[in-house]
Amino acid sequence: MTEYLQVQDIHKDFSGLKVLTGVNFAVREKKRHAIIGPNGAGKTTLFNIISGRFRASSGSILFRGQDISAKPAHVLNRQGVSRSFQITNVFQELTVLENIRSGVRSRNGMRYNFFRKPGNHPRISERTEAIAEEVGLKEVMHMPVNALSYGQQRALEIAITLSTEPELILLDEPTAGMTREETSQAIRMIDRVTAGRTLVIIEHDMDVVFSLADTISVLHYGKILVSDTPDLIRNDQRVKDAYLGEE
Amino acid sequence: MISQKKAPYLVIAALFALGILMPFVIKKYHLNMLTEIIVFALYAVSYNLLLGYAGLLSFGHAMFFGMGAFTVAVSLIHIPGLSIWNAVLIALVLTTAVGFITGGFLLRHKGAYFALLTLAFNSLFYAVATKWHKITGGDDGLSITRPDLHLGFTTIKMAALTNFYYVTLVVLGAAIVFCWYFTKTAMGQTVLLMRENEERMKFLGYNTNISRLILFTFTGALAGLAGAFYTLHFQFVSQSAISVDMTTTVLLMTFVGGTGTFWGPILGAFVYIIVQNYLSDITDRWPLFMGLIFILMVLLIPGGLSQIILSIRDLFSGKRRAGKQAAAEEPSS
Secondary structure (H helix, E strand, O other), X not given: OOOOEEEEEEEEEEOOEEEEEEEEEEEOOOOEEEEEOOOOOOXXXXXXXXXXXXXXXXXXXEEOOEEOOOOOHHHHHHOOEEEOOOOOOOOOOXXXXXXXXXXXXXXXXXXXXXXXXXXXXXXXXXXXHHHHHHOOOHHHOOOEHXXXXXXXXXXXXXXXXXXXXXXXXXXXXXXXXXXXXXXXXXXXXXXXXOOOOEEEEEXXXXXXXXXXXXXXXXXXXXXXXXXXXXXXXXXXXXXXXXXXXXX | OOOOOOHHHHHHHHHHHHHHHHHHHOOHHHHXXXXXXXXXXXXXXXXXXXXXXXXXXXXXXXXXXHHHHHHHHHHHHHOOOOOHXXXXXXXXXXXXXXXXXXXXXXXXXXXXXXXXXXXXXXXXXXXXXXXXXXXXXXXXXXXXXXXXXXXXXXXXXXXOHHHHHHHHHHHHHHHHHHHHHHOOOHHHHHHHHHHHHHXXXXXXXXXXXXXXXXXXXXXXXXXXXXXXXXXXXXXXXXXXXXXXXXXXXXXXXXXXXXXXXXXHHHHHHHHHHHHHHHHHHHOOOHHHHHHHHHHHHHHHOOOHHHHHHHHHHXXXXXXXXXXXXXXXXXXXX
């Protein structure tokens, strides 16, 4: 059986610094896969490679059986891959609505149109509003981003990621910097909005990982130490030694 | 009450109506100036789409302006019986093609490298215009006569300034209105979003390189259209139309008016042409005084005249101002 997303022997060197040294894992369709690992293990680098920001030094990534490792980010996005960023990466000067609409209209083929206004398109407006509601930002839709709270900005980060209707969602530490309460709220929201889609999530917060993920990979010094279900990962001695035990 | 959505259209209609009345109100000397202002307004608006909206600082916009200006002159001289429309059309096609090709080279680089490359390209075009004497007239320039405008049922004599003024008002006015509309369209918004956060746009399915190339080509064609009317207006073109000075002119107009609003550069063109005309009547050293004015303006009001106007408006509508401040202060608390 071919996997939905298959990462095969990915290596990445940054001018001599070997960050990834042969990463392998696979994700089944409509499952949630978490990648954990200590700081500097190469998690974000791995995401940058899957999402088309960087190219791997070697190795391949198969998405629905097709090699996507040489494709640029915008092409991958059109094929259904969308990612969020660990450091909030939104359009700060614009309103929440304009932020979310940027992806919705892209998905609806309104990227470079010289004559039509995206605001006049009912399907785009409806979808934009629906996404804002899903992540709990409907009340602040007309506010500029820089007037939002940190938690709201993180929710917007996810809303923008969802705005192109992706099939494969990559979330890079969605709860980074959040309080306990914000985190549990965010988990519920992520659980809701990613239902029925394939999710790969990088996370530090073990509560998030164990409550969301169907499978977990532990990335340790550029390699996957082990991939398994949360229960087995929790009791794996290698993981305890390498990561959990250190905390 | 007038809805916010309709208000700009009313302003546009009022400006056109005012434009139509002008020949009955002002002297020929001033009508001449007004025609020139409209030409430069389009040139400045096209430049601000690059600078203000896309954040691209180009020192080569005159190559499109000059290309449009020369194309009209050369085709009117070499193709007997060519109509005004076709001459302008040839200029548009050529500047679009040049924009697309040069854009392909220039846009590989960003920031200072992009700016320097545009300067180099502009100098190249200037050198060609100077040395290719046979076609461009070199230092002597080219003189033309505006052909009459055939509309099928009637012929409008273009030698009369009033008639040419109306054609300029309608054609270039429409082009400026389209530019304004463009800023609201999907493509216009894409340009703005890219200036805000190009990285994120890539992860939303936008090909940012293509977007920039489309915008660059579009603004090049608009500058070419302005250049075409520049030649038709003066019935003369020389290498100054394609010189780096012509780029500096549009840069100053845009800065004087302000890059932050759509209408700022139009105001900039208006003020620039008027000040230049009056100063050059008084003294031959007018460029010196123009330079001093600009230095002071950039130092004291970097947002340009439109910033002053917006500040005054905010002063009178205290409510709006209070709202803005609240929004600005919130994140820091």
